[in-house]
Every structure is written in structure tokens, then in C-alpha cells.
Amino acid sequence: MALSRQRVVVGLSGGVDSAVSAWLLKAQGHEVVGIFMKNWEDDDDSEYCSSNADFVDAASVADVIGIEIEHVNFAADYKDRVFAEFLREYQAGRTPNPDVLCNAEIKFKAFLDHAMRLGAEKIATGHYARVRERGGAFELLKGLDPSKDQSYFLHRLNQAQLSRTLFPVGEMHKSEVRRLAAEIGLPNARKKDSTGICFIGERPFREFLGKYLSKAPGPIKDERGRTLGEHQGLSFYTLGQRQGLGIGGVKARGAARGGGEHAPWFVARKDVERNVLWVVQGHDHPWLLSQRLDAADASWVAGQPPAPGPYAAKTRYRQQDAPCRCVPRAEGGFALAFAEPQWAVTPGQSAVLYDGEVCLGGGVIAAPAQGETVPAGRDTSMRGISTAAPQG
The missing domain is CATH 2.30.30.280 (Adenine nucleotide alpha hydrolases-like domains)
Structure with a gap:
């Protein structure tokens, strides 16, 4: 990372990835400041809410690295910008992805704004992704570790956000991160990765949702x-x-x-x-298979939709890239037609588009076309999808 010395504010979550990110930046000579974000406090004393323990871990990491750390409460922003939308989507019968919205609205908006007020030139997180500048434009790339790549969750980031963001562990594999954390004596080197939705944690989901939905x-x-x-x-x-x-x-x-x-x-x-x-x-019932989908509320990293053509897409985080054709819509969405039927395409989830290692952006799945299949040997069908150039 050929950068001159800069003031970089790192989001320290208490996990090993953000801890190693902070250490790498400090080792490169940057002025590093840690921020711990508290995004949820409704049941802060429950067995499932680990924010207090996470802050202790983050503070311990900051002490070992030798950087300052600030505890910032974004819970009100989170409830207004992320959780309210989360509930609206579930009430409408869809299945939202709050981690995508959290990144766009909290970690790379509220947190970024706060860091800029602290005089930061860049922010950094422990996400497994990369940023590349080409001709004055910024691209979002997959992390080099295919099993940990998190570009799917970051697809709504824009040029202004990417221009100020560093992903220090995006060039590494998870095993390397663990090894480095142990070598430099970070206290959370063996800490288990967090799972589940960012604010829910590993709790019974239906029980949690039942507190808010009738x-x-x-x-x-x-x-x-x-x-x-x-x-x-x-x-x-x-x-x-x-x-x-x-x-x-x-x-x-x-x-x-x-x-x-x-x-x-x-x-x-x-x-x-x-x-x-x-x-x-x-598992392979035709009702669970979709040949096409429509997505709304599209967000493109470059600031404009890609040209119609062949790409790859993910309709859920843990899946291989699926070859498809994409046609952007004039009204701000897009249509995808897949070479092979996709399983359980879910309204409310994100359809994320890729051109090789470059994450182009994506949108919210509005409706899959269920029960269609393509005979073997045929090219991707675009029946019912206009291939005219997008307007506006």
C-alpha cells in the first residue's frame, strides 16, 4: 500500500480482522485512531448482545498496538436508518439483508462522517475486499480470500466512500490474518468470528422478530x-x-x-x-428454481449502470458467481437472466453483479421468475427482457 503518512480512523469491532487492519496501518507509519461503534442497545444486557465484551476486546487491541480508541454510539442512527427498514421489509413478506444497509448507512456514512470530523484522511475496516483506482475512478474488488470475500455486503458503496476507504486485510487470506495476529501478540488472535445478522447475533431469530412484529x-x-x-x-x-x-x-x-x-x-x-x-x-422442486429476476433500488459503484451484456451475479452471499445477462432498467432497477436456474431467489435479498473480480453494484430482488428451466446446451435466455439500451 504505497501511501504517504495519513491520519486513518479504523473501525475496531473487537474482532481479529479489524485488529490486524489497525496494526498493519500503524506498521506502515500512519497515524491510527480506533473507533468502536455501538449500533444496538435494546437488549444490551442479554446473553446474545456482546457489545460490552467486544469493546473490552477492542480496547485491549488498541492498548497492545499503542493507539487511541473512542467509543461512539450510533444506535439511534441504526434504528432509524437500518432497523426500521428491516422491519418494514419483513412486514411486507420480504427477507431483507440488514448487513448491506448497515454498511451503506452506518459504517460508511455515519462512521465516515464522524471520522472526517476527527480530521481523518481515510477510514479503514476489517472487511475482506479491495479498492483499486483507475483513471481517477474507484473500483470495488473482491477480497483475495474467496472463502471470506465480503464485496457482496459492500456493493452499495459509492465513489466518494471508496475514495476514502482502506481494506488492509483484503489482500490477505484469513489464515494469514490469524497467524499474524498470533505473532504480534494480539489478545483476540483466537477469537471466534461473529456470525448472524450484525445486531441480532446468534440468537433464536423467530423469537427476536416476534418482539417487534405481530x-x-x-x-x-x-x-x-x-x-x-x-x-x-x-x-x-x-x-x-x-x-x-x-x-x-x-x-x-x-x-x-x-x-x-x-x-x-x-x-x-x-x-x-x-x-x-x-x-x-x-430441494430441486421447480418452484424453488428461477431463471430470471427483476431487481429494484439499484446502486452502482461507478455511479452509473453497466452496459447490457454478460456478467456474473450472486443472489445470496454464500454462493458461487452465476453467469447471467444484465439489462439495466430506465426506472433504476435491472433484470437478470441466468444460464442455469438459481435456487430460492428471495425478494428482499440483494442481487450483486460482477465483472470478473470487480463488483459493479447491485439491487434489491423484487421478483424472481419461478419454475422456469433452460434446456441443456442453450444459451442464456433473455425472453421477456428488453435488450434496448437503458434510458436516462
């Missing part, structure tokens, strides 16, 4: 319209969900599409208007 029970039906049981409210289920349906003992007649009579059940559709949860039997 239950509206309704029927669970299969593809033939048989009522198999009762759901607790559509908000508490997501497409592709297998556990917690309460219908494990029900069998289909003969070999159901996509699975035999003992195949597990999966959530396939949610009819919000009729309050019906539709389930199917078998």
Missing part, C-alpha cells in the same frame, strides 16, 4: 392446495427455509416433483394477500 397465523399449503399445517406469520419464514415448518410427518403421493415421498419440505412462495405459506417437497 403474529398473523395462516395456512401452510402444498402445490396441490392441500393444507398441511399452520404458519405463525409470513414474516417469520423465508424462501428455501427447511427447518421450523412443523410438517415433517406429511408425505406426498408418489414421487413429488423434485423429490420422493420422504423428501424434506421447503418454503417456496409467500402469498401476502391471502396469508398463505406455500411449501414444496424436494
Whole structure:
């Protein structure tokens, strides 16, 4: 990282990735200041909310590295900008990704603004991603560790944000980060990676959501319209969900599409208007497969949509890049057509577009086209998707 000495404010989460990021920047000669962000405080004393323990870890890291650390409370911003939208999406029957919104609204907006007030020239986080400048423009690249790449969660960052951001561990593999943390004696070198939604943690999700959303029970039906049981409210289920349906003992007649009579059940559709949860039997049931999707609320790293053409996309974080064609829409969204059907494409989640290692941006999945397949040997279909150049 060929940079002159700068004042860099690092988001210290208490985890090993941000700790090593701070150490690397200090070793490179930068003036480093740590910030611990508190984004949730509704149940700060519960067994699932670890912010107090995380701050102790972050402070210990700052002490070892020899940098100052400030505790900043963004909980009000988080509740207004992220959690309120999170609840609205669930109430509408969709499954949002609050980590994407948290990055765009808190970690690279509220935190960035605070860092600039502290006189920072750059901010840094422990995300596994990279930034590359080309001809005065900034590109968001995948992290070099394919198993830890987090560009998916960062796809809504813009040019102004990327121009001020450093990702020191984006050039490293996780194993290297762990090894370096141990070598330099960081107290959290062996700390387990955090999992789950950023403010929920590893807690029973339905129980948590039930504190904020009312239950509206309704029927669970299969593809033939048989009522198999009762759901607790559509908000508490997501497409592709297998556990917690309460219908494990029900069998289909003969070999159901996509699975035999003992195949597990999966959530396939949610009819919000009729309050019906539709389930199917078998992982590869046609109702769980989508050839195309429409996305809304697009955000492009370059500030403008890419040209229509072949790319790759992810419709969920833990998946391989899927070859597709993209056509941006004049109204601010885009359409994707995939070479192979995608499994459990979920409204509310993010569809993120890539050109090789470059993350171009993405949008919120509005509607998948379910039940379509492409015969083997055929090219990606664009039926029903206009290939005219985007307007405006």
C-alpha cells in the first residue's frame, strides 16, 4: 500500500480482522485512531448482545498496538436508518439483508462522517475486499480470500466512500490474518468470528422478530392446495427455509416433483394477500428454481449502470458467481437472466453483479421468475427482457 503518512480512523469491532487492519496501518507509519461503534442497545444486557465484551476486546487491541480508541454510539442512527427498514421489509413478506444497509448507512456514512470530523484522511475496516483506482475512478474488488470475500455486503458503496476507504486485510487470506495476529501478540488472535445478522447475533431469530412484529397465523399449503399445517406469520419464514415448518410427518403421493415421498419440505412462495405459506417437497422442486429476476433500488459503484451484456451475479452471499445477462432498467432497477436456474431467489435479498473480480453494484430482488428451466446446451435466455439500451 504505497501511501504517504495519513491520519486513518479504523473501525475496531473487537474482532481479529479489524485488529490486524489497525496494526498493519500503524506498521506502515500512519497515524491510527480506533473507533468502536455501538449500533444496538435494546437488549444490551442479554446473553446474545456482546457489545460490552467486544469493546473490552477492542480496547485491549488498541492498548497492545499503542493507539487511541473512542467509543461512539450510533444506535439511534441504526434504528432509524437500518432497523426500521428491516422491519418494514419483513412486514411486507420480504427477507431483507440488514448487513448491506448497515454498511451503506452506518459504517460508511455515519462512521465516515464522524471520522472526517476527527480530521481523518481515510477510514479503514476489517472487511475482506479491495479498492483499486483507475483513471481517477474507484473500483470495488473482491477480497483475495474467496472463502471470506465480503464485496457482496459492500456493493452499495459509492465513489466518494471508496475514495476514502482502506481494506488492509483484503489482500490477505484469513489464515494469514490469524497467524499474524498470533505473532504480534494480539489478545483476540483466537477469537471466534461473529456470525448472524450484525445486531441480532446468534440468537433464536423467530423469537427476536416476534418482539417487534405481530403474529398473523395462516395456512401452510402444498402445490396441490392441500393444507398441511399452520404458519405463525409470513414474516417469520423465508424462501428455501427447511427447518421450523412443523410438517415433517406429511408425505406426498408418489414421487413429488423434485423429490420422493420422504423428501424434506421447503418454503417456496409467500402469498401476502391471502396469508398463505406455500411449501414444496424436494430441494430441486421447480418452484424453488428461477431463471430470471427483476431487481429494484439499484446502486452502482461507478455511479452509473453497466452496459447490457454478460456478467456474473450472486443472489445470496454464500454462493458461487452465476453467469447471467444484465439489462439495466430506465426506472433504476435491472433484470437478470441466468444460464442455469438459481435456487430460492428471495425478494428482499440483494442481487450483486460482477465483472470478473470487480463488483459493479447491485439491487434489491423484487421478483424472481419461478419454475422456469433452460434446456441443456442453450444459451442464456433473455425472453421477456428488453435488450434496448437503458434510458436516462
